[in-house]
Amino acid sequence: MTQPFYATDRATLWYGEALQHLLVMPTASVHAVITDPPYSSGGQYRGDRTATTSTKYLGDGRPVPLPNFGGDNRDQRGYGYWSTLWLTQALRVTRPGGALVVATDWRQLPTTTDAVQAGGWVWRGLLAWAKPDPRPQLGRPSQACEFFVWATAGPRPTTPGDECLPGWWLATTPRDRHHQTEKPLKIYRDLVRLAPLEGVVLDPFAGSATTGVAALAEGRRFIGIEQSADYCTIAAGRLAGMSTASTRTDQPSLLDGATP
Secondary structure: OOOOOEEEOOOEEEEEHHHHHOOOOOOOEEEEEEEOOOOOOOOOOEEEEEEEEHHOOOOOOOOOOOOOOOOOOOOOOHHHHHHHHHOOOOOOOEEEEEEEEEEEEEOOOHHHHHHHHHHHOOOOEEEEEEOOOOOOOOOOOOOOEEEEEEEEEOOOOOOOOOOOOOOEEEEOOOOOOOOOOOHHHHHHHHHHOOOOOEEEEEOOOOOOOHHHHHHHHHHOEEEEEEOOEEEEHHHHHHOOOOOOOOOOOOOOOOOOOOOO
């Protein structure tokens, strides 16, 4: 596909497979990669992983008439190898000092942190999303958190004017969802601020474009890649619904003058 699925002067959405598109993106062309890949979780057994995503993630009977999505049936080894491939290319397209944030759950957390480092990123830590309404589990603690692994493309310089961002969030799962595994917008509005104002935020697994909506709302620009035509349509509608985000020019870029 030579033409984007959706494009304005602030947001571009590509329809296609993430790794293939990353391979042709220009080097050092984005300021942050913030994404929620299909992390092939939601079950203990092979049959669980190969079920439809609606069965895995909406199995409690909630009526969410949303399309299934692909790429969610890898075992942990396959997930780790595949993640290393796309993370390596994501590092290449990120400017020195730029940030990476990858969503995961407890099952895939060790594999994700390994893949981030194998891809060449400098692992900086974990961020947590705590849910006040987790599914109860008799006789054991509830799995109430999902996680974000964050890293940088080499050293990340700071300036006295930099803001301090949250390291965890308490937020309910969105009820009026655009995607089966959608995460709260307010989390992503914080995460996209890892890119400077007017900086480019890339999401190789755009889904319904929550990252893109957050980026535009916070005065950043957005590039998304999504392999589902159904979700490209949903994402384009959400991006089109965003008014032009206001921007400031008084925040220094964390990346200007960065060295590898």
